[in-house]
Amino acid sequence: MAPNAPAPELTHAQLTKRLLWKLDTHILPPLALLWLANFIDRSNIGNARIAGLEHDTRLVGNQFNTILAGTYSSDDVVDTIAHDPSSSYPVFYVTYIVIELPSNMVLKKMKANRWIPLLVTLWGFVTVMTAFAHNFSGLAAIRIFLGLCEGGLLPGLILYLSTLYKRHELQLRVGIFYASASLSGAFGGLLATAILKMDGVGGIAGWRWIFILEGIATILIGIGAALILPESLATAKFLTEEERIFAVQRFRLDNTVTISLTSGPETPSKSDEEKNSEERVEHVDVSQTLEVLRNETPEERFEWREVVRGITEIQVWLTGIAYFGLIVSLYSYSLFLPTIVAGLGYSGSQAQLHTVPPYVPAAVLTVVVAFLSDKLRWRGPFILICLPFAIIGYILAITAETNRVRYIAVFFMAVGVYPSGPSILAYCMWENKARAAGKRQGNIEKYQALVDAGLTKAPIGDRHPDFRFTL
Numbered sequence: 457m458a459p460n461a462p463a464p465e466l467t468h469a470q471l472t473k474r475l476l477w478k479l480d481t482h483i484l485p486p487l488a489l490l491w492l493a494n495f496i497d498r499s500n501i502g503n504a505r506i507a508g509l510e511h512d513t514r515l516v517g518n519q520f521n522t523i524l525a526g527t528y529s530s531d532d533v534v535d536t537i538a539h540d541p542s543s544s545y546p547v548f549y550v551t552y553i554v555i556e557l558p559s560n561m562v563l564k565k566m567k568a569n570r571w572i573p574l575l576v577t578l579w580g581f582v583t584v585m586t587a588f589a590h591n592f593s594g595l596a597a598i599r600i601f602l603g604l605c606e607g608g609l610l611p612g613l614i615l616y617l618s619t620l621y622k623r624h625e626l627q628l629r630v631g632i633f634y635a636s637a638s639l640s641g642a643f644g645g646l647l648a649t650a651i652l653k654m655d656g657v658g659g660i661a662g663w664r665w666i667f668i669l670e671g672i673a674t675i676l677i678g679i680g681a682a683l684i685l686p687e688s689l690a691t692a693k694f695l696t697e698e699e700r701i702f703a704v705q706r707f708r709l710d711n712t713v714t715i716s717l718t719s720g721p722e723t724p725s726k727s728d729e730e731k732n733s734e735e736r737v738e739h740v741d742v743s744q745t746l747e748v749l750r751n752e753t754p755e756e757r758f759e760w761r762e763v764v765r766g767i768t769e770i771q772v773w774l775t776g777i778a779y780f781g782l783i784v785s786l787y788s789y790s791l792f793l794p795t796i797v798a799g800l801g802y803s804g805s806q807a808q809l810h811t812v813p814p815y816v817p818a819a820v821l822t823v824v825v826a827f828l829s830d831k832l833r834w835r836g837p838f839i840l841i842c843l844p845f846a847i848i849g850y851i852l853a854i855t856a857e858t859n860r861v862r863y864i865a866v867f868f869m870a871v872g873v874y875p876s877g878p879s880i881l882a883y884c885m886w887e888n889k890a891r892a893a894g895k896r897q898g899n900i901e902k903y904q905a906l907v908d909a910g911l912t913k914a915p916i917g918d919r920h921p922d923f924r925f926t927l
Contacts, residue, residue: 471702475695479620479703482694484629486681487613488636490576493674494609495640495790496647497583498548498602500670502794503648504663506807512590512661519592523548523599549787551603559608560615561763568616569685572609576678579605583671587664620689622707624830631826631878638819638874640790645811652805778839779880785846786873793866800859810863818870825875835879842879846872 501509501523510520563571582602589595617629648666655662686692689703766772793814798807825838849868856862 471699472706475699475703475706476625478694478699479692480629480632482692483617483620483685484632486677486684487617488633489677490572490609490681491613491633492636492640492643493576493580493670493677494606495636496644496670497579497674498606498787499640499790500583500644500648500666501586502791503644503808503811504666506794506798506803507648507652507655507663507666508661509663512663513592513595515592515595523592523595548599548603551600552607555604555607556611557763560611563608563612563615567687568612568619569687570682572612572616573678573682573685575605575608575612576681577675578678580671580674580676580678583667583674585667586671587660587667620707624833626830627835627878628823628826628830631822631829631875634826634874634878635819635822638815638822638870640815642812642815642819645794645808649805649808652808775880779877782843782873782876782880785850785869786877789866789869789873796853796866797863800863814867814870817867818874821871822875822878826878829879839876839879842872842876844872845869846876848872 505520509515515523559571559575579602582598582605586595586598586602589598613633614630617626621629647670651665651669652662654660654665657665660668686694689695689707690700692700692703695703793811794807797810800810802810821842825842829835829838845868849865849870849872852865852868853862856865
């Protein structure tokens, strides 16, 4: 090829491959670090417990459990003024749950690449403050603020990723950063083992150093994410102008290929839909400018009407109930694994190190299941395959008579629970059945009436009767 010859025009497949590579290498590592920090800072209290936290803060009875769970009564408060014994106070998971929806509402008004790192930086400071707690009341107050800061991360990350990737590319990316939750157990155990060697340095107990050093690391990760993460596809500095235009157009087509207002009532088969999508994207005009694309693309604005619609849709509740069941097992596992391992006869650094191995296969399977799920466009079948392993693990943990079998049980728990998370987050079947039965054909008229009345400027999106969620 002559030195001054123009570069050959890239095909759609080549552009897609290059775009996804850049997105994956610039977006996923920071998000994985954020999620890793989230799980480490949330569950490191379990590592600190077997290193002396419970003794040094004079926790008694179920006070440690109530710090982790939802509420505690005033009878549990140590060295505080008397209160009505029937009263209760919210701890970590209550504030964690309450803040999720308001956090995403703020995110819709504020740039995601600023709001999410801000949350991370704030809970980094809260984690550091945990090191200075001396009693139950102090720990409870800190866990309240930790829940407020951490609660917005997962819904924010999912929403942010959904603005960068197409629908059938999403679960693999969710799976990759979600796998860092598995790795957090491994890294958390290794970090705790190393940090505990600082026991007594500066007159500070080893378990307190866990919170200080891991909190500082989280603060640095949050600041770094604010500098790296792009606001949107159209402003990503690591993409060329051509790649930004291509990225915006392919994302727009993915959101309109099955929701055109001129489409007929007949629902295309999956293969027809995929074929139609690929054919349309092949004709992406990269000569258009980003400014033209912004003017042509319907603007997604915050509307209270859309908030109410999200809260009242049955598939949201069904998916939420399914995820609630999963997350109870996942968080119980991550928080109490150090205690379970200590109960097998290990202590000190040996107990910390034995919490590491179960997370390794869980992390690998989380990515593998996410990849296959996007490839085959299945969600539900993989959930049904994975969760029975967790059930087997819990049964073995309860009924086994030897420590070796109990330790094997924690492997089954991990490989059953962690890979199921991304599938549930991307899963919706109930609504598809209603649409296939023709129960949503009136959505177009309802939407057009709202537009004509000036009551909404939001795109029709997933309300179109021909839109299908991936199962």
